[in-house]
Amino acid sequence: MSKESKFLVYCIERYRHFKGLSGSEVAELFEKYGIYDYITKYFEALHTMGDDYIIKDIDDYIDSIKED
Numbered sequence: 919m920s921k922e923s924k925f926l927v928y929c930i931e932r933y934r935h936f937k938g939l940s941g942s943e944v945a946e947l948f949e950k951y952g953i954y955d956y957i958t959k960y961f962e963a964l965h966t967m968g969d970d971y972i973i974k975d976i977d978d979y980i981d982s983i984k985e986d
Contacts, residue, residue, distance in 0.1 A: 922961045951980045
C-alpha cells in the first residue's frame, strides 16, 4: 500500500471519529465531493498537518463545492 493510500485511510478514520459518522457515511461523502482525489492531490501538504487542520480543510473544501 502506498503512503498516499495509507494516509487516505487515516483521513477517513479521523474524519469518521471527529464527525461521529459511520465508515459508509464518510465514504459516501468523500465520493460525492471528490475528497479522495483532493487528499491524494494535496498529500504532500496535508500529511504534515495535525488532525484538527485536516478535518477543517476537508470541511472547507466540501463547503466550497456546496457553494458552487
